[in-house]
Amino acid sequence: MSRIIVVTSGKGGVGKTTVTSNLGAAIAQLGRTVALIDADFGLRNLDILLGLEERVVYTALDVLSGECRLAQALVKDKRIKGLVLLPAAQNRNKESVQPEQMKKITSALTKGYDYILIDSPAGIEMGFRNAIAAATEAIIVTTPEVAAVRDADRVIGLLEAEGIHNIRLIINRVRPEMVQTNKMMSVEDVLELLAVPLVGVIPDDEKVIVATNKGEPLVIAEDYSLPALSFTNIARRLEGEKVPFMDLMAEQNNILTRIRRIFGG
Amino acid sequence: MSKQTCCSQANSCMSSETTFSADDLDLSLDDKDNTASPLIVNSYSQVYLKTESERLLLVLPAEEEMVLNMPWSEVWQELKHRLQAREQSWQAGTAVSLLAKDQLLDVRQLQTIAETLSEVNLCLEKVCTSRRQTAVAAATAGYSVEQKAVDVTLNEPSEGKTQALSLADPLYLQNTVRSGVEVRHPGTVVVLGDLNPGGIIIAAGDIFIWGRLRGIAHAGAQGNRQSRILALQMEPTQLRIANVVARAPKVPPKSFESEIAYIASEGIRLSQASDFAKTHSFSEEVGGWADSPPTNNK
Ligand SMILES: Nc1ncnc2c1ncn2[C@@H]1O[C@H](COP(=O)(O)OP(=O)(O)OP(=O)(O)O)[C@@H](O)[C@H]1O
Ligand SMILES: [Mg+2]
Numbered sequence: 001m002s003r004i005i006v007v008t009s010g011k012g013g014v015g016k017t018t019v020t021s022n023l024g025a026a027i028a029q030l031g032r033t034v035a036l037i038d039a040d041f042g043l044r045n046l047d048i049l050l051g052l053e054e055r056v057v058y059t060a061l062d063v064l065s066g067e068c069r070l071a072q073a074l075v076k077d078k079r080i081k082g083l084v085l086l087p088a089a090q091n092r093n094k095e096s097v098q099p100e101q102m103k104k105i106t107s108a109l110t111k112g113y114d115y116i117l118i119d120s121p122a123g124i125e126m127g128f129r130n131a132i133a134a135a136t137e138a139i140i141v142t143t144p145e146v147a148a149v150r151d152a153d154r155v156i157g158l159l160e161a162e163g164i165h166n167i168r169l170i171i172n173r174v175r176p177e178m179v180q181t182n183k184m185m186s187v188e189d190v191l192e193l194l195a196v197p198l199v200g201v202i203p204d205d206e207k208v209i210v211a212t213n214k215g216e217p218l219v220i221a222e223d224y225s226l227p228a229l230s231f232t233n234i235a236r237r238l239e240g241e242k243v244p245f246m247d248l249m250a251e252q253n254n255i256l257t258r259i260r261r262i263f264g265g
Numbered sequence: 266m267s268k269q270t271c272c273s274q275a276n277s278c279m280s281s282e283t284t285f286s287a288d289d290l291d292l293s294l295d296d297k298d299n300t301a302s303p304l305i306v307n308s309y310s311q312v313y314l315k316t317e318s319e320r321l322l323l324v325l326p327a328e329e330e331m332v333l334n335m336p337w338s339e340v341w342q343e344l345k346h347r348l349q350a351r352e353q354s355w356q357a358g359t360a361v362s363l364l365a366k367d368q369l370l371d372v373r374q375l376q377t378i379a380e381t382l383s384e385v386n387l388c389l390e391k392v393c394t395s396r397r398q399t400a401v402a403a404a405t406a407g408y409s410v411e412q413k414a415v416d417v418t419l420n421e422p423s424e425g426k427t428q429a430l431s432l433a434d435p436l437y438l439q440n441t442v443r444s445g446v447e448v449r450h451p452g453t454v455v456v457l458g459d460l461n462p463g464g465i466i467i468a469a470g471d472i473f474i475w476g477r478l479r480g481i482a483h484a485g486a487q488g489n490r491q492s493r494i495l496a497l498q499m500e501p502t503q504l505r506i507a508n509v510v511a512r513a514p515k516v517p518p519k520s521f522e523s524e525i526a527y528i529a530s531e532g533i534r535l536s537q538a539s540d541f542a543k544t545h546s547f548s549e550e551v552g553g554w555a556d557s558p559p560t561n562n563k
Contacts, residue, residue, distance in 0.1 A: 098384060124388070126358055129383045150444050153461050154463065157444070157446055158445075161376070161406045193461060
C-alpha cells in the first residue's frame with residue numbers, strides 16, 4: 001500500500017516546499033518510488049526547487065481537464081531513479097481544483113508509486129483543503145518561532161478534525177547557538193506544545209538555500225552536508241527505522257567531524 | 266436576538282417554498298424585514314445559509330421544525346445541490362458558524378457538513394448548539410463550540426446575584442484545545458488535555474484543565490465571581506473570572522504545583538490548588554475569596 005503524505009504548515013515560508021523536494025529525493029535514494037504533487041496552484045515552485053522547471057509540459061489541471069494523460073504530465077527526475085513530479089498550474093488559482101479531483105489524481109498515482117508527497121500551500125483555505133483531501137498522513141513543518149508553532153497547532157487541530165491522525169513533525173531552521181542563548185524556542189519547547197511525534201530536525205543552513213537556487217536536492221549534492229543527513233534520516237524514520245536524533249546542540253564542528261567519520265569523509 | 270432572527274427566517278423560507286426554484290436569486294429591494302440580513306440561499310430546504318453581521322451562518326432546523334418523512338441525508342443532499350449550483354457570493358475560505366439548535370449531531374455528521382461546505386470554499390469553524398452531545402462531538406472534531414441552554418446567552422452577563430442562574434451540565438473534553446478553537450459553555454468545563462496558546466475556553470461555571478493552561482480561560486462568564494480556574498500547570502495568556510481580567514506575569518514563576526485562580530479582594534490571585542478548599546472561603550462582602558478556613562457560622 002502506498003503512503004499518501006501531505007506536507008503542510010499553516011504559516012508560509014517555513015520550508016514546506018524545501019522539505020517536500022529534499023525528502024522526496026531522500027526517500028527515492030533509499031530505493032522507493034516517489035511521486036511529488038505540487039498542490040500550491042498559482043504559486044507553484046516545487047519544480048524550481050527540483051531543477052525541473054524547463055521540463056514541465058503539462059500540469060495537474062491538464063490531466064483533470066482531459067488534455068493529457070496522467071503519465072504524460074509526470075516529470076521524471078533523471079538524476080534520481082524513481083522520483084517524479086506532478087506540477088501544478090501556474091496560471092490558475094487555488095480555487096480551480098476541487099478536493100474530489102485531488103483524490104482522483106492521488107488514487108491513480110498510488111497504483112505506481114510507494115510514496116506520494118503533497119506540497120501544500122500556506123494557509124488553511126481551499127488550497128490547503130485540496131492538499132489534505134487525499135492524504136492519510138501528514139508532516140507538519142514548523143520553524144522554532146512562536147507564530148509558526150501557533151499556526152502548526154491550529155493545522156494539527158484541523159487535520160485531526162478531518163480524520164488525519166497520523167501526524168508527524170519536522171522542525172526546520174533550528175539554530176543551536178540561538179537555542180543555547182535562549183533566543184529561540186528549543187525542540188523540546190515545540191514538541192511539548194504540539195504533542196505530535198517528531199520525525200526530524202533540520203538545521204538552519206545556507207547550504208539549503210544554495211541547493212534551492214541550484215535546483216539540486218541536498219542528498220545528491222557532492223558535498224554531503226548536515227541538512228542532507230537530516231533529510232536522509234527523516235526518510236529512514238518514515239521507512240520505520242529507528243534512527244537516533246542528531247545532537248544539534250553539540251558544537252557544530254563536532255557534529256561535522258562526527259558525520260565525516262560516519263560517512264568515511 | 267440572533268436566535269429570533271433565525272427562527273423568523275426559517276419560517277419565511279418555509280412559507281415561500283413554492284416560489285423559489287433552484288436557480289432563483291432573490292434580488293428584490295423591497296425588503297419587508299429590513300433589520301434581518303439577506304439570505305444567501307433561499308431554498309425550501311430547511312437548511313440554509315445567511316449572513317449576520319459579517320458572520321456566515323448555516324442554520325439547521327430545530328427538531329420540531331423538521332419536515333416529516335424527510336430523512337436527514339435528503340435535507341443535506343438538497344443543500345449540497347443548491348450550494349454547488351449557485352454562483353458563489355462569498356470569499357473562498359469564509360468561516361461558517363453552524364446553528365445546530367437542538368439537533369443531535371455526531372462527529373461523522375459534522376464532518377459531512379464540513380466537507381460539503383469545503384466543496385464550495387466555505388470552512389466550518391464553529392458549532393452553536395443547545396445539545397450537550399453535539400457540543401462534545403463538535404469539540405472532539407476540533408471546531409469551536411458555543412453551547413447555549415435554550416434561553417441563556419453568554420454574551421449578556423447578568424448583574425448582581427448570579428447564583429440564581431442555573432448552569433448547564435459540565436462539558437467534559439478529552440482532547441487538547443488547540444490554537445484557533447473557542448469553546449463556550451454555559452456551565453463548568455473540564456479538559457483532559459492542554460489549553461494551548463490561541464485557544465479559548467469561556468465557561469459560565471468553573472474551568473478545570475487537567476494539563477497545561479496556556480491559552481485564555483474565562484470562568485464565571487455570566488458574572489459569577491465564585492468561579493475558579495484550575496490547572497495542573499498554569500501558564501496562561503490571560504485569565505478572566507466574571508468581569509476581572511488578569512494577564513500572565515512576564516516571567517512565569519516556574520511552579521510545578523497545580524494552581525488555582527480565583528477572585529480575591531485585590532483581583533485575581535493564584536494559589537496552590539491542593540489545599541485551596543481548606544484554606545479559603547468565599548466572602549459575599551468582599552465579593553471574592555478570602556484566606557480563611559471555612560467556618561460554620563457562614
Ligand atoms: N533549513 C533551512 N536553512 C536555510 N534556509 C532555509 C531552510 N529551509 C528553508 N529555507 C529557505 O526558506 C525559504 C522558504 O522555504 P520554502 O519555499 O520551502 O517554504 P514554504 O513553506 O514552501 O513557503 P510557501 O508557504 O511560500 O510555500 C526558502 O528561501 C528556503 O531556501
Ligand atoms: Mg511552498
